[in-house]
Amino acid sequence: MEKIRVVLYGVGAIGSNIAKLLLTKEGVEIVGAIDADKNKIGKDLGELLGTGKRLGVIVSEDSGKVLSKACASVVIHATSSRLQDVYPQIAPLAKFGVNVISTCEELSYPYGSEPELAKKLEALGTKYAMTFLGTGINPGFLMDTLVIALTGVCQKINSIKVDRVMNAETRRVPFQKKVGAGLTASEFREKMKTKIISGHVGLEQSIGMIASALQWELDKIIVEPVEPVVAKQAVANEAIKVKKGEVAGLRQTAKGVMKRKPVIVLNFQAYIGAKEEYDAIAIDGVPPIHEKISPCVHGDYATAAIIVNSIPKVINAPPGLATMKDLPVISATVEDMRKYL
Numbered sequence: 002m003e004k005i006r007v008v009l010y011g012v013g014a015i016g017s018n019i020a021k022l023l024l025t026k027e028g029v030e031i032v033g034a035i036d037a038d039k040n041k042i043g044k045d046l047g048e049l050l051g052t053g054k055r056l057g058v059i060v061s062e063d064s065g066k067v068l069s070k071a072c073a074s075v076v077i078h079a080t081s082s083r084l085q086d087v088y089p090q091i092a093p094l095a096k097f098g099v100n101v102i103s104t105c106e107e108l109s110y111p112y113g114s115e116p117e118l119a120k121k122l123e124a125l126g127t128k129y130a131m132t133f134l135g136t137g138i139n140p141g142f143l144m145d146t147l148v149i150a151l152t153g154v155c156q157k158i159n160s161i162k163v164d165r166v167m168n169a170e171t172r173r174v175p176f177q178k179k180v181g182a183g184l185t186a187s188e189f190r191e192k193m194k195t196k197i198i199s200g201h202v203g204l205e206q207s208i209g210m211i212a213s214a215l216q217w218e219l220d221k222i223i224v225e226p227v228e229p230v231v232a233k234q235a236v237a238n239e240a241i242k243v244k245k246g247e248v249a250g251l252r253q254t255a256k257g258v259m260k261r262k263p264v265i266v267l268n269f270q271a272y273i274g275a276k277e278e279y280d281a282i283a284i285d286g287v288p289p290i291h292e293k294i295s296p297c298v299h300g301d302y303a304t305a306a307i308i309v310n311s312i313p314k315v316i317n318a319p320p321g322l323a324t325m326k327d328l329p330v331i332s333a334t335v336e337d338m339r340k341y342l
């Protein structure tokens with residue numbers, strides 16, 4: 002069987018991690034790379050990734066040209082979070098009959114937030130016999146797919162609470178900036194207003210996916226405003242300095258409300274100096290479930306992994322728009338990737 006041919010669309014921080022992981026795998030090869038960044042266009046992918054050897058894959062800004070030559074089975078897409086931005090990038094890929102797996106948070110469960118675009122993607126997938134999937138660590142796994150899997154052993158569920166607490170000190174500097182670390186409270190609010198800081202994208206989608214799996218008809222989903230977490234003590238290292246009283250990061254909560262009760266509550270926190278990093282899922286039900294992963298799962302490694310590991314499942318999926326709750330359980334692909342097809 003021929004190797005699985007993959008095109009990368011977006012070779013930023015996450016796209017590069019995905020590419021490096023793919024290069025370690027058997028049974029799969031990167032046959033094209035697309036990016037809009039002028040500093041990347043025209044460069045060999047291997048050089049761009051710093052692997053020290055050329056791969057013969059030149060980064061191009063023209064997705065049509067790349068796809069018409071690539072004979073690819075899958076495009077791995079990692080550019081932006083909002084489906085309104087991403088739709089014009091991924092919709093034209095359908096006609097090449099290539100499957101699209103994207104880190105776009107709003108694509109993970111777009112039926113509530115972008116119902117029209119979800120319908121269009123479903124129709125394109127069906128027409129061209131290909132599948133779209135949005136996934137990642139969160140949304141895509143920790144606050145939705147894993148929760149849904151745990152409900153599988155419940156006879157009854159009253160409510161669900163999920164916490165993800167990350168110590169931003171252990172993360173990339175762009176991530177620390179994204180959560181506002183080192184800003185004053187007023188700078189933070191200004192950046193919120195101008196949308197330079199947007200908080201975590203995906204809480205609404207995760208709640209939508211869980212509710213859909215349980216067939217719960219929610220009255221509404223409330224995504225509360227992003228709040229700054231203020232540093233109780235100064236933190237300084239080579240990468241970042243946060244003085245006492247400055248912003249250390251952010252927190253955000255979203256609630257799925259049914260019959261006027263919050264039945265699904267997701268609580269996301271990412272800030273410098275978090276004493277404990279963890280992912281916790283509490284299901285108030287029969288039996289009650291308290292699952293805690295400590296330290297929390299590292300998002301950069303895990304996102305690259307889940308994207309790569311989903312390749313065989315997406316190739317085998319029915320055409321249309323897939324979500325993580327509909328695909329078979331995704332496992333690690335530690336052997337030749339073709340064995341999982």
Ligand SMILES: NC(=O)c1ccc[n+]([C@@H]2O[C@H](COP(=O)([O-])OP(=O)(O)OC[C@H]3O[C@@H](n4cnc5c(N)ncnc54)[C@H](OP(=O)(O)O)[C@@H]3O)[C@@H](O)[C@H]2O)c1
Nearest residue numbers: 011013014015036037038079080081082104137138139304
């Ligand atoms: N679901 C999850 O769990 C999860 C996890 C991690 C990341 N994500 C999301 O994945 C996305 C990518 O993350 P990242 O950290 O890799 O971002 P990044 O470092 O900014 O990389 C994105 C890359 O895509 C390029 N790009 C942007 N628009 C493009 C377009 N229209 N056509 C071609 N290339 C384009 C960017 O070029 P320019 O720099 O020139 O714009 C950049 O090189 C983000 O939205 C992030 O929030 C999701």
